[in-house]
Amino acid sequence: MELLSFENPVFVAYAIAAAIMVLKAVAMSWLTVVQMVRFKGGYRSPEDIRKTPINPEPHAGQLAPDERVERIRRIQLNDLENLPFFFMAGLLYVMTGPSLLTAQLLFYGYVVSRLLHFVAYFTAQIHDVRAIFWTIGSLIIVYMAVASLFHAL
Amino acid sequence: MELLSFENPVFVAYAIAAAIMVLKAVAMSWLTVVQMVRFKGGYRSPEDIRKTPINPEPHAGQLAPDERVERIRRIQLNDLENLPFFFMAGLLYVMTGPSLLTAQLLFYGYVVSRLLHFVAYFTAQIHDVRAIFWTIGSLIIVYMAVASLFHAL
Amino acid sequence: MELLSFENPVFVAYAIAAAIMVLKAVAMSWLTVVQMVRFKGGYRSPEDIRKTPINPEPHAGQLAPDERVERIRRIQLNDLENLPFFFMAGLLYVMTGPSLLTAQLLFYGYVVSRLLHFVAYFTAQIHDVRAIFWTIGSLIIVYMAVASLFHAL
Numbered sequence: 144m145e146l147l148s149f150e151n152p153v154f155v156a157y158a159i160a161a162a163i164m165v166l167k168a169v170a171m172s173w174l175t176v177v178q179m180v181r182f183k184g185g186y187r188s189p190e191d192i193r194k195t196p197i198n199p200e201p202h203a204g205q206l207a208p209d210e211r212v213e214r215i216r217r218i219q220l221n222d223l224e225n226l227p228f229f230f231m232a233g234l235l236y237v238m239t240g241p242s243l244l245t246a247q248l249l250f251y252g253y254v255v256s257r258l259l260h261f262v263a264y265f266t267a268q269i270h271d272v273r274a275i276f277w278t279i280g281s282l283i284i285v286y287m288a289v290a291s292l293f294h295a296l
Numbered sequence: 297m298e299l300l301s302f303e304n305p306v307f308v309a310y311a312i313a314a315a316i317m318v319l320k321a322v323a324m325s326w327l328t329v330v331q332m333v334r335f336k337g338g339y340r341s342p343e344d345i346r347k348t349p350i351n352p353e354p355h356a357g358q359l360a361p362d363e364r365v366e367r368i369r370r371i372q373l374n375d376l377e378n379l380p381f382f383f384m385a386g387l388l389y390v391m392t393g394p395s396l397l398t399a400q401l402l403f404y405g406y407v408v409s410r411l412l413h414f415v416a417y418f419t420a421q422i423h424d425v426r427a428i429f430w431t432i433g434s435l436i437i438v439y440m441a442v443a444s445l446f447h448a449l
Numbered sequence: 450m451e452l453l454s455f456e457n458p459v460f461v462a463y464a465i466a467a468a469i470m471v472l473k474a475v476a477m478s479w480l481t482v483v484q485m486v487r488f489k490g491g492y493r494s495p496e497d498i499r500k501t502p503i504n505p506e507p508h509a510g511q512l513a514p515d516e517r518v519e520r521i522r523r524i525q526l527n528d529l530e531n532l533p534f535f536f537m538a539g540l541l542y543v544m545t546g547p548s549l550l551t552a553q554l555l556f557y558g559y560v561v562s563r564l565l566h567f568v569a570y571f572t573a574q575i576h577d578v579r580a581i582f583w584t585i586g587s588l589i590i591v592y593m594a595v596a597s598l599f600h601a602l
Contacts, residue, residue, distance in 0.1 A: 147299075162444045164384075166445075168377075176427075196424065
């Protein structure tokens with residue numbers, strides 16, 4: 144059986160987790176747009192305060208940071224610091240031919256940790272709460288990268 | 297036929313699109329360097345205003361944000377928020393064995409949307425113009441991720 | 450022999466390089482945490498100055514940028530601007546079936562260039578020093594992307 148194939152249940156688990164994480168990351172972009180339109184602010188480029196159908200009454204204050212938009216940007220930056228490395232470590236890990244149960248725990252555990260991280264960050268829970276969810280995801284990436292490295296060496 | 301192979305024309309289309317997007321992203325880094333050297337500013341680290349052959353007459357003002365550099369940084373950040381997810385969603389989509397024509401439309405459509413997004417952003421078109429190109433690319437990623445997810449489930 | 454398999458020594462070299470780069474990137478997140486806890490500052494979210502076991506004596510100044518934390522964030526951003534494109538270009542390059550020696554030079558050369566970039570940035574060497582290491586890595590990505598593109602066309 145080919146490892147990188149939908150016939151391999153470990154790859155199926157990886158594909159499900161990766162696809163959900165792609166959609167989660169893209170949703171952050173859309174949520175940024177929603178917040179900018181909703182609060183009519185948090186824009187970043189000088190041309191964004193030119194009059195358009197979406198922004199009919201522009202003013203200079205719209206270029207100032209708006210915490211309700213900045214919060215989503217920080218959540219998104221956190222995704223950028225994590226998801227590409229999950230994708231890479233996960234792909235290598237699939238290639239090592241792990242047991243299905245372990246792989247599912249790692250892949251789906253990662254997805255759950257990131258979704259909970261989002262909820263904790265979006266609802267402004269104390270730092271320690273979102274740190275716990277972030278740490279779980281980060282350790283899963285480290286585990287898969289180290290396991291792949293040992294498999295390769 | 298193996299799906300992940302240059303013998304698969306769908307993979308060839310993916311490889312062409314992904315390679316162009318890699319070069320586009322790397323070009324943003326080089327364009328940032330070009331703008332920093334050209335306008336002698338927009339540096340970010342305290343040590344960047346130490347005297348060197350590239351910066352023979354440094355001064356503290358070089359650490360202030362320079363819109364001509366910041367614009368490229370915003371374009372690059374937009375790439376970081378999009379391209380890694382195109383790479384991942386596209387790879388999964390190749391594995392689902394789609395029709396060649398659909399895959400080419402999605403992959404090359406994505407490339408065109410991102411190049412037009414760059415032109416619109418670089419020339420400071422109104423927000424709605426670059427938003428249209430960004431939206432096309434974003435929807436292509438969403439479509440491929442959802443199609444891969446349904447294929448996996 | 451399958452190209453994407455641990456039986457292919459070119460893939461093994463890619464896997465080793467990619468796994469090390471994943472760990473390097475994740476280490477930047479942990480280093481940011483270390484610096485924030487060590488210097489009790491450089492936080493970014495309003496809720497981060499609520500009293501918790503990790504931050505027992507919070508104050509508003511902890512939300513101001515702290516250069517010792519910002520430096521790590523800049524290094525990490527540089528990783529985000531480079532590593533995902535190394536992963537993608539490297540994967541395509543493996544698929545082109547290159548010679549083992551060339552591939553090892555490119556993959557391991559990239560790893561070394563990024564580790565030296567980190568040392569130069571972390572110890573605040575002049576801009577030109579870290580620019581040299583960054584340039585080596587960037588050119589390796591460009592070479593692999595172009596080689597893959599020509600192979601595909």
